[in-house]
Amino acid sequence: xxxxxxxxxxxxxxxxxxxxxxxxxxxxxxxxxxxxxxxxxxxxxxxxxxxxxxxxxxxxxxxxxxxxxxxxxxxxxxxxxxxxxxxxxxxxxxxxxxxxxxxxxxxxxxxxxxxxxxxxxxxxxxxxxxxxxxxxxxxxxxxxxxxxxxxxxxxxxxxxxxxxxxxxxxxxxxxxxxxxxxxxxxxxxxxxxxxxxxxxxxxxxxxxxxxxxxxxxxxxxxxxxxxxxxxxxxxxxxxxxxxxxxxxxxxxxxxxxxxxxxxxxxxxxxxxxxxxxxxxxxxxxxxxxxxxxxxxxxxxxxxxxxxxxxxxxxxxxxxxxxxxxxxxxxxxxxxxxxxxxxxxxxxxxxxxxxxxxxxxxxxxxxxxxxxxxxxxxxxxxxxxxxxxxxxxxxxxxxxxxxxxxxxxxxxxxxxxxxxxxxxxxxxxxxxxxxxxxxxxxxxxxx
Ligand code: PA5
Numbered sequence: 166x167x168x169x170x171x172x173x174x175x176x177x178x179x180x181x182x183x184x185x186x187x188x189x190x191x192x193x194x195x196x197x198x199x200x201x202x203x204x205x206x207x208x209x210x211x212x213x214x215x216x217x218x219x220x221x222x223x224x225x226x227x228x229x230x231x232x233x234x235x236x237x238x239x240x241x242x243x244x245x246x247x248x249x250x251x252x253x254x255x256x257x258x259x260x261x262x263x264x265x266x267x268x269x270x271x272x273x274x275x276x277x278x279x280x281x282x283x284x285x286x287x288x289x290x291x292x293x294x295x296x297x298x299x300x301x302x303x304x305x306x307x308x309x310x311x312x313x314x315x316x317x318x319x320x321x322x323x324x325x326x327x328x329x330x331x332x333x334x335x336x337x338x339x340x341x342x343x344x345x346x347x348x349x350x351x352x353x354x355x356x357x358x359x360x361x362x363x364x365x366x367x368x369x370x371x372x373x374x375x376x377x378x379x380x381x382x383x384x385x386x387x388x389x390x391x392x393x394x395x396x397x398x399x400x401x402x403x404x405x406x407x408x409x410x411x412x413x414x415x416x417x418x419x420x421x422x423x424x425x426x427x428x429x430x431x432x433x434x435x436x437x438x439x440x441x442x443x444x445x446x447x448x449x450x451x452x453x454x455x456x457x458x459x460x461x462x463x464x465x466x467x468x469x470x471x472x473x474x475x476x477x478x479x480x481x482x483x484x485x486x487x488x489x490x491x492x493x494x495x496x497x498x499x500x501x502x503x504x505x506x507x508x509x510x511x512x513x514x515x516x517x518x519x520x521x522x523x524x525x526x527x528x529x530x531x532x533x534x535x536x537x538x539x540x541x542x543x544x545x546x547x548x549x550x551x552x553x554x555x556x557x558x559x560x561x562x563x564x565x566x567x568x569x570x571x572x573x574x575x576x577x578x579x580x581x582x583x584x585x586x587x588x589x590x591x592x593x594x595x596x597x598x599x600x601x602x603x604x605x606x607x608x609x610x611x
Contacts, residue, residue: 166399167549167555168399168400168403168549168555168558169400169412169546169547169548169549169555169558169559169562170412170546170547171412171415171416171544171545171546172544172545172546172547173185173415173419173544173545174545175533175537175542175543175544175545176419176422176423176488176542176543176544177542178537178542179423179426179428179488179540179541179542180419180422180423180425180426180542184422184425184426185418185419185422187422188418188421188422188425188573189407189418191418191421191573192407192414192417192418192421192569192573193407193414194572194573195417195568195569195570195571195572195573196405196407196411196413196414196569197407198568198572199213199565199568199569199572200213200405204572204577205577206577206578206579206580208366208367209367209368209369209372209579209580210367210568210579211365211366211367211368211372212368212369212372212373212375212564213401213565213568214401215368215375215376215397216375216394216397216398216400216401216557216561217398217401217402219375219394223377224380224390224391224394226362227362227377227380227381227384227390228384228390230340230360230362230381230384231381231384231385233337234275234302234304234338234340234385235273235274235275235385235387236273237300237302237337237338238275238299238300238301238302238338239270239275239276239299239300239301240270240275240276240277240278240296240299240300240301240302241275241276241277241278241301241302241303241304241382241385242277242278242279242280242292242296242301242302242303242304242318242322243277243278243279243280243304243306243382243385244279244280244281244303244304244305244306244315244318244319244322245279245281245282245305245306245307245315245378246281246282246283246307246312246314246315247370247371247449247453248308248369248370248371248372248373248374248378248449248453249306249307249308249312249315249342249370249373249378250279250281250282250306251371251374251442251445251446251449252373252374252375252378252379252446252560253277253374253378253379253381253382253383254279254442254445254446255374255442255443255445255446256374256379256383256388256393256553256556256560257277257382257383257386257388258439258440258441258442258443259439259440259442259443259551259556260386260388260439260551260552260553260556261386261439263438263439274387275302275385275386277382277385277386278292280292280315280318280322281305281312281314281315281316281317281318281319282314282315283314284313284314284317289317289318289321292322293321293322293325296322296325296329297325297329300330301322301326301329301338302326302338302339302340303319303322303323303326303338303339303340304339304340304341304342304381304382304385305319305339305340305341305342305343305350306341306342306343306378307342307343307348307350308343308344308348308364308369308370308373308378309344309347309348310343310344310347310348310349310350310351310352311348311349311350313588313591316349316350319350323335323339326338326339336357336358336359339357339359339360340359340360340361340362340381341353341354341359341360341361341362342361342362342363342364342377342378342381343361343363343364344363344364344366345363345365345366362376362377362381363377364376364377364378369579369581371449371450371453371454372450372564372579374446374560375393375394375397375557375560375561380393380394388553389553390553392552392553392554392557393553393554393556393557393560394557395554395557396553396554396555396556396557396558396559396561397557397558397560397561398557399554399557399558400413400557400558400559400561400562400565401561401565404561404562404565404566412562412566413562413563413565413566413569414566414569416490416544416546416562416566416570417566417567417569417570417573418573419544420462420488420490420544420566420570421570421573421574423488423542424462424574427485427486428462428486428487428488428542429462429463429486429487430462430463430464430465430486430487430488431451431462431463431464431465431487431488431489431490432465432466432467432480432487432488432489432490433447433448433464433465433466433467433489433490433492434466434467434469434489434490434491434492435466435467435468435469435491435492435494436469436470436491436492436493436494436525436526436528436529437492437494437551438468438471439551440468440492440494440551441466441468443492443559444466444467444468445466447464447466447563448464448465448466450563450564450567451464451563451567451570452464453581453584454567454568454570454571454576454578454579455567455570455571455574455576455578456583457576457577457580457582457583458575458576460574460575460576461574461576467480469528469529469532470525470528470532473528473532477532480536480539480541481535481536481539481541482539485540485541487541488541488542488543488544489536489541489542489543489544490543490544490545490546491529491533491543491544491545491546492546492548492559493526493529493545493546493547493548494547494548494550494551495547495548495549495550496549496550497520497522497550498550498551500520501520501521502518502519502520502521503516503517503518503519503520503521503524504517505517505518533545546559589603590603590607593606593607593608594607594608
């Protein structure tokens with residue numbers, strides 16, 4: 166069985182093996198809390214056994230719903246923010262043709278685009294303008310069913326869809342993914358009679374990519390959600406022991422040893438532009454899970470070699486508070502060789518005949534050696550290829566490691582109390598009913 170692999174050999178001048186091993190009891194305790202629900206936030210552990218407990222019936226229902234949208238729509242807008250958006254976006258980008266947005270939609274293979282992940286007036290104006298001649302559908306995703314950003318986007322697009330298609334046809338093209346009972350979106354979906362999927366109470370947003378939240382948009386985009394789940398099931402099996410054969414345990418222990426040694430920032434590095442949004446998903450997963458009680462490694466992400474020409478200087482030579490976790494993709498989907506040129510005016514003949522990826526891998530290796538020499542420890546994660554199965558492995562691996570790691574720094578990895586502060590101020594500033602006192606208080610500060 167091919168799987169992702171975690172290699173920590175290049176961290177060992179940043180921390181010693183003994184320093185990592187000293188954290189073994191803490192890592193084992195973190196794993197126990199995740200597996201046995203003995204820690205804080207244990208009512209949000211539904212994601213732990215979710216891959217192996219995903220039923221064929223649920224997958225069939227998701228595929229059937231996706232097929233209906235694929236047959237009737239040339240564009241499907243997935244509305245959601247944070248955990249209700251980033252997982253699907255990451256997987257779709259990783260698996261898609263890089264130039265798909267610029268190609269016309271093929272019959273039966275709609276474009277999946279995203280909304281509700283910002284409050285950009287121009288974004289929404291331009292989106293509605295783009296959709297004005299499209300046969301579009303909507304997947305609206307919000308676990309709470311009350312989040313402002315997706316609610317605004319949905320209000321606009323629902324009205325547009327009803328105007329363009331008629332109310333009855335619009336109803337057939339809207340799918341809501343939300344809580345089973347609570348929230349405005351659940352009420353609205355019930356009133357309108359939309360097809361719905363439930364986000365279980367015990368699965369938090371940023372751990373929900375392997376539920377209908379991620380699976381439906383991914384299936385609409387034409388990708389194999391069964392293979393994604395199969396990969397996650399494989400990783401679920403590989404991540405239950407408190408030893409180095411468990412890659413999530415090893416990664417959690419290593420990054421916490423680095424943190425204890427003063428490496429406060431982790432940079433997730435990819436050498437494949439298709440993984441840009443994977444970095445965004447990962448940042449949310451770790452940032453929202455660990456950044457609490459004035460603790461937590463700051464998660465950053467870069468795309469190399471692109472960002473070697475922007476962030477490379479800082480990483481090589483700036484403050485030594487960083488370490489890198491590199492995702493290296495072994496096999497490419499396509500072949501492209503560098504041609505020979507008789508005149509050789511650009512001086513590139515020394516690499517003529519080589520695969521572009523061979524050059525990329527040398528950029529990766531050269532960078533790793535330079536960064537390690539420069540005091541930047543480097544965890545290497547190899548991914549056999551950008552395919553559904555390996556992405557499923559990688560997603561589950563990072564989720565499991567995140568739970569262990571959060572418990573290792575004694576925070577509840579499954580809440581996000583800090584996110585509420587901006588919302589309270591925004592609602593107060595907008596004079597939302599129920600926020601009268603806060604409105605008065607915040608206006609007095611302006
Ligand atoms: O991880 C989380 O819980 C958050 O990022 C949520 O996913 C995000 O705030 C969106 O929330 P909701 O799905 O309730 O609209």
